[in-house]
Amino acid sequence: MACHLQQQSGRGLFRRSSPKKRKSIKQNTIQRFLVLEKRADLGGTWDLFNYPGVRSDSDALTFGYGFRPWLSHKMLAKGVDIKSYIADTAREFKVTEHIRYQHEMQQLSWSSATQQWTAMIKNHNNGEVLTLTANFVVGATGYYDYDTGYKPHFEGxxxxxxxxxxxxxxxxxxxxxxxxxxxxxxxxxxxxxxxxxxxxxxxxxxxxxxxxxxxxxxxxxxxxxxALDWLSGKFSPLSKRQAYSLLRTRNVMFQQGVYQLATHAxxxxxxxxxxxxxxxxxxxxxxxxxxxxxxxxxxxxxxxxxxxxxxxxxxxxxxxxxxxxxxxxxxxxxxxxxxxxxxxxxxxxATGLKLQMLGGAALYIDGQQVDVGARMTYKAVLLEGVPNIALMFGYTNASWTLKIDLACQYVVRLLDYMDKHNYKTVCSQAQTEQEQVQVRPDTVLGALSAGYVSRAKDELPKQGDRYPWYVTHNYVSDRIMLKYRKIKDDWLHFSR
The missing domain is CATH 3.50.50.60 (FAD/NAD(P)-binding domain)
Known part of the structure; x- marks a missing residue:
């Protein structure tokens, strides 16, 4: 939930309790976690942008959360309505009490000795710098710089x-x-x-x-x-939630169909x-x-x-x-x-975005800085060679939230698996005894060649040349991969 609600500008930190005290996630208990938010309020993009007419460019049924129906009939929703929806969801699921606002994560360091992350955080409320430790980190920062947009210099x-x-x-x-x-x-x-x-x-x-x-x-x-009102009306056997799920599936299939048509014809x-x-x-x-x-x-x-x-x-x-x-x-x-x-x-x-990863925070492993832009991502969630960290990426050919939904469910499955088997760390490696993944040159975020993506090719993670090290931008295959395929495979290394 923390990573899901703060998909654009939040910094999700999971801090896990001892095995004796914690219960399985499947028993609907939430382990200790904290959300660090640089801004003074939640909402990410929808708190930042205030230009006239600001709205989504994806339909609200797929842009909304899968677990909480979007009940408005407006499909390209206004920014203020989206922010209200996010805030209402955060309150309903009691996420707001776990958020620390105006806390910017500036550096994130992994220690192999302690098998923990240490985050250096600036509190913009009072200017103090503090540190927090965590067993697992979710980088739910989106992928653009909130402080500076992209603006080329124009002569004169x-x-x-x-x-x-x-x-x-x-x-x-x-x-x-x-x-x-x-x-x-x-x-x-x-x-x-x-x-x-x-x-x-x-x-x-x-x-x-x-x-x-x-x-x-x-x-x-x-x-x-x-259609939501019609399908869940007085004479319909469907509830609002059932109608929402049905229409969301309809829109997902339509989006995927349009993309496949554009790709193949x-x-x-x-x-x-x-x-x-x-x-x-x-x-x-x-x-x-x-x-x-x-x-x-x-x-x-x-x-x-x-x-x-x-x-x-x-x-x-x-x-x-x-x-x-x-x-x-x-x-x-x-x-x-x-x-x-x-x-x-x-x-x-209106010349575009300036992209960055982890909200601009520096990433270290045992004192050595990690170049995120030189690494690949496993299932577009875990960062190659970096323990206990997940990066949240959405779709560029469909609603951003669709992929975040799946990625968050995968992270919960992964944490539950680690709890069940008493593992303390997980790390994705792009090499097994039989295979070595190669980086596909000059590829980031799949096939999209937009200017803002091309400009940031050195900042964004790279694509691998085989499954599951490349971005498919296919909701159906991603749903199977992230929700139903077994957690452990040859690419993941676990330790106790």
């Missing part, structure tokens, strides 16, 4: 007399009746554009330009789904997406080429927009999309390579 940006803001640091930005340029073509930019020109909100920009260097695939999806998927764009922009005069990338679908993450809100905004007078390269910033806007100039009062750099 010092000349610009307006405001430059990164969505990660959006706070009380006054954009009413302003000319805004949003640099980027990802989910953040596509969320910002319709929100900034929404005339029903408290603020409304005079004009917004989404300036992209290259196009991104976009698909419109229904903003609401009332990219031309068909490309034609389908292009048809959707043409349909949404018919008669608007907007060039459909702005949404026709040169790469295949799912080489980079596909963007979903609710009820065609992006396309509807582009049909109005307040918004446009421009595909061009930036030459330099000027005092009043942005000069493009094509020779055009875009006027701006505010420039929003």
């Amino acid at each position: 940006e010092e000349q610009f007399k307006g405001n430059i803001v990164h969505p990660q640091h959006w706070k009380n930005v006054a954009y009413d009746d302003k000319k805004v340029v949003v640099i980027g073509s990802g989910a953040t930019a596509m969320t910002l554009l319709p929100a900034l020109v929404d005339e029903s909100s408290e603020q409304c920009a005079r004009h917004v330009t989404m300036l992209q260097r290259s196009p991104t695939y976009v698909a419109s999806v229904p903003g609401d789904d009332y 990219p031309k068909v998927m490309k034609a389908f997406l292009n048809h959707g764009v043409k349909k949404n922009l018919k008669g608007s005069g907007v060039d459909v080429g702005h949404f026709a990338p040169s790469y295949n679908p799912w080489d980079e993450r596909l963007c979903a927009v609710p009820d065609s809100d992006l396309f509807l905004a582009l049909q109005g007078k307040r918004a446009e999309v421009v595909t061009d390269k930036i030459s330099h910033f000027t005092e009043t806007g942005i000069a493009l390579v094509s020779g055009k100039h875009i006027e701006a009062d505010i420039i929003v750099t």
Whole structure:
């Protein structure tokens, strides 16, 4: 639970009691654990991002927890609603009492002599540095830097007399009746554009330009789904939980089907997406080429927009999309390579994330620093050659939470197995007497080639050349691997 609820910015530390005092996890008893959270509140991404329109880009039925139904009919849920859902879940399962806020783990050291982790932690409440020991650590930090977003340097940006803001640091930005340029073509930019020109909100920009260097695939999806109410209604034999499980399975299968279609029949998927764009922009005069990338679908993450809100905004007078390269910033806007100039009062750099592991904490084994980016992961959960640590990774081709659900269940199974057999340590090794896993060069997080992933290839764990040392991004096979396959195999080394 600790790792699950804090999947984006928490630091999960499990501290286990003696064998005489502890009971089996299967008996629904919780061993001693602590969650370290650098921020002042829980929620991770949904506590950090406050830009207009911030929402999920995955459907809420699969983005929600498998053990606690998402009951709202909104599918691409608002950030504030997601945070409330996380907070309510934490309170319901009594996780909040185990969280220490504003505690940043700066260093994590394993001692082979004591067979324990020692965490050096800074308490931002009072500035003190303290240490805690733990038998098992869950790195539930997500994979991006919460302090700094990615923003390339643009020539002449010092000349610009307006405001430059990164969505990660959006706070009380006054954009009413302003000319805004949003640099980027990802989910953040596509969320910002319709929100900034929404005339029903408290603020409304005079004009917004989404300036992209290259196009991104976009698909419109229904903003609401009332199937949960229908399936669990007055005359239905299904409970809310049963209906939720059924619909969650439906959405998982649909997501996986779309991804497999894009992988094995990219031309068909490309034609389908292009048809959707043409349909949404018919008669608007907007060039459909702005949404026709040169790469295949799912080489980079596909963007979903609710009820065609992006396309509807582009049909109005307040918004446009421009595909061009930036030459330099000027005092009043942005000069493009094509020779055009875009006027701006505010420039929003929706240019992506800066990735890091373990929230930036340094990792050591017996005094030797471990380069996480040089290691592989076993079942995309355990770090090669590092004892008693799990790293939580979500999907990039589906809801992040789906994989976290499975990974957390695997960690619980692993701890239960260690308790049952009185093991104190577990360590994954990429070599057996018969096999030696090789690193697949230049591969991280599966096949996704997004810019933010490519930039961080030295920070993220590597992929192996065989099962179970590579990321499949396949929920069905991962479910079998993490929930049902036996714990002990030739790759895991246990000791007492």
